Amino acid sequence: MNNKKDKQSSKSENQKEKAEEITTSKEQKKVLKTPLQEGIERFRKDNLAKLGLVGMILIIAAAIFAPLLANGRPLIVYRSGMFSSPMLRYIFAPDSSEIIVEQFFNYIFIFSPIALTLIFLARKKAKYLKTIGITLAIMLLIPFAVTKPRLDKTNWRTETAKLKNGEFAIFAPVPYGPSENVAIPYTPPSLKHYFGTDKIGRDVLSRMIYGSRVSLAVGIFATSITIVIGIIIGLISGYFGGRTDFFVMRLVEIVICFPTFLLLLILMSIMMDMEFQQSILIVIAVIGFTGWTGLTRLIRGETLKLRSLPFIQACESLAIPTWRIMLYHLLPNLVGVIMISFTFGIAGAILAESSLSFLGFGVQDPTASWGELLRQSFEDPSTYWHLTLFPGLALFIAVLSFNFAGEGLRKTLDPKE
Numbered sequence: 001m002n003n004k005k006d007k008q009s010s011k012s013e014n015q016k017e018k019a020e021e022i023t024t025s026k027e028q029k030k031v032l033k034t035p036l037q038e039g040i041e042r043f044r045k046d047n048l049a050k051l052g053l054v055g056m057i058l059i060i061a062a063a064i065f066a067p068l069l070a071n072g073r074p075l076i077v078y079r080s081g082m083f084s085s086p087m088l089r090y091i092f093a094p095d096s097s098e099i100i101v102e103q104f105f106n107y108i109f110i111f112s113p114i115a116l117t118l119i120f121l122a123r124k125k126a127k128y129l130k131t132i133g134i135t136l137a138i139m140l141l142i143p144f145a146v147t148k149p150r151l152d153k154t155n156w157r158t159e160t161a162k163l164k165n166g167e168f169a170i171f172a173p174v175p176y177g178p179s180e181n182v183a184i185p186y187t188p189p190s191l192k193h194y195f196g197t198d199k200i201g202r203d204v205l206s207r208m209i210y211g212s213r214v215s216l217a218v219g220i221f222a223t224s225i226t227i228v229i230g231i232i233i234g235l236i237s238g239y240f241g242g243r244t245d246f247f248v249m250r251l252v253e254i255v256i257c258f259p260t261f262l263l264l265l266i267l268m269s270i271m272m273d274m275e276f277q278q279s280i281l282i283v284i285a286v287i288g289f290t291g292w293t294g295l296t297r298l299i300r301g302e303t304l305k306l307r308s309l310p311f312i313q314a315c316e317s318l319a320i321p322t323w324r325i326m327l328y329h330l331l332p333n334l335v336g337v338i339m340i341s342f343t344f345g346i347a348g349a350i351l352a353e354s355s356l357s358f359l360g361f362g363v364q365d366p367t368a369s370w371g372e373l374l375r376q377s378f379e380d381p382s383t384y385w386h387l388t389l390f391p392g393l394a395l396f397i398a399v400l401s402f403n404f405a406g407e408g409l410r411k412t413l414d415p416k417e
Contacts, residue, residue, distance in 0.1 A: 039412035049408020055401025063212040064109050067091060070206035072177030073156050074169040086156065092147035096179075098280045098367050101217045103144050111140055176203035178210040178368045189386050196386040199376045204386060207368035208394055214369045215398060216346075218284055218353040223345035225288025226295060227338060233292070234299025235326050239307055245300070252293045263290055264352065268361040279364045283356060287349050295341050302334055336413035343406035347399045354395050370395050 043049055062069065073087040091110065094102035118133045160169040174194075176182050180202060187197040195204035237248035264286055271282045306312060307330075315325045356362030357371025358378075365372060370391040377387035 043408050043412045046408045046411060048404045049411070052401045052404025052406075052408060055397050056405055059212055059398050059401065060216065062209050063105055063216045064112065066105065066209050066213060067109065067172070069172055070174035070176065070178065070203070070209045071172040072175065072180045072182075073152075073154075074160060074171050076170045077160070078169070079163060079167045086154075089147065089150070090152070092143045093149045095149055095152065096367070098214070098363075099149070101213060101280055104217065105213050107140065107144060111137060114140075174203065174206050174209065176206045178202065178207045179366045180206075186384055186387075195390045198373065198387065204373065204390060207373060208370065208391060210368040211370045211373065211391070212394070212398075214280060214363055214367065215350045215353060215395075217280060218287065219346035219349040219402075221284045222287035222291070222349040222353075223342055225284070226291045226345055227342055229289070229292040230295030230341075231299055231331070231334070231338065234296040235303055235330060237296070238300040238303025239322070239326060239330065241304075241307075248296075249300075252296055255290075255293050260290060261352070261355065264356060265359070265361055268356055279362070280367065283353055283362050287352050291345065291348070295338075295345075298337055298341060299334060302337055303330060306330055306333055340406055340410045340413065343402055343409055347402035347406070350395070350402070351399055 067087060067090075068075065071087050073090065075085060075087055077084050077086060091106045092103075093099075094106065096102045114136055115133070118129050122129050156169070157175070160171075163169060176193075181200055182203055183193060183197045183201045185197060185199050185201045187193055187201070189196045193203050193205070195208065198204055198207065233248060233252075237245045267286045267290070268282065271286070312325065312329060315329055353362055354369070354371035354374070357369040358375045360375065362371055363369040373387055373391040374395075377384040381388045
């Protein structure tokens with residue numbers, strides 16, 4: 001009897017020990033988190049960062065899906081027993097003065113459902129998805145290159161009014177294009193034109209939706225140019241040091257001496273005198289090539305810190321080529337600084353483009369721009385209040401969203417937080 005009791009007590013003790021081991025292992029798993037998991041958790045706790053992320057998503061979605069949100073042509077027409085899409089041709093060949101920017105966003109608009117489908121299939125570990133995705137991405141470029149712009153003066157609202165019984169047309173929520181004269185100039189907001197009309201009777205909401213494309217294009221591409229230049233010069237300066245660092249820093253200080261916005265105005269006025277047609281590309285180039293100094297100093301400082309660490313010295317002792325050290329050992333450790341600078345840079349570029357357009361040196365009419373809409377209300381802001389309020393609010397939300405998201409990203413990637 002005593003032996004049985006001893007066996008039962010030993011079994012119960014073993015079970016308790018196993019249960020304690022399981023609980024402790026679970027607790028250890030909960031406690032031990034990767035830096036990425038900790039960063040994501042910090043980001044989730046930051047309400048302002050989440051608010052900024054939501055604002056960014058809304059602006060990006062408006063820019064990508066602009067043809068579905070605001071379009072003077074029907075999305076789908078059913079007539080004479082057949083379906084057609086009058087707007088589809090102008091996805092590939094937009095009737096806009098800024099064709100490159102329009103085609104870029106239209107390409108993303110068409111390719112995004114394909115990309116989401118491939119990502120969904122990737123969870124099931126389907127083979128050759130990468131090859132299929134690259135092939136489809138290349139093939140999708142063909143209609144954009146082949147289709148030529150064509151002038152279409154069809155008044156689709158009049159045409160669709162003639163449809164017979166059983167026939168129908170589906171328009172976008174805002175059934176006006178950004179360049180269509182559809183009402184009396186300076187019409188205040190109404191049920192027909194939610195944000196009113198501008199100085200020549202174009203729908204303001206439609207122009208604001210397409211203006212988000214201009215703002216994002218300038219923000220992303222101009223900041224990308226800044227990032228590339230800043231990384232190259234900052235890495236070279238910080239890694240080599242000595243005379244190279246001295247001359248690079250003196251060059252940076254000379255560029256910083258010029259007021260950035262004044263330099264932008266001078267360069268834009270010169271470009272306008274040379275009669276460049278693609279004004280948005282000039283805005284991107286000018287903002288990109290004048291804003292690299294701040295990032296260069298950041299990259300240089302971080303490179304100087306990393307340069308003295310043992311793993312870089314070990315690379316040098318193994319005679320690893322300099323370009324490999326920069327590309328594979330230094331650059332990955334600078335990703336956090338680059339991502340944060342990129343987010344803040346987009347906000348600054350959007351603000352710079354709107355300021356230039358407001359002064360008449362940026363994106364030119366008839367291209368839609370938030371700054372250009374604000375400029376139209378300059379004569380009488382109180383009377384044309386809708387041209388002050390709505391574009392100004394969009395600009396405020398865009399800049400604030402990117403700044404909030406950038407600050408949240410900084411807290412997420414900063415090990416001191």
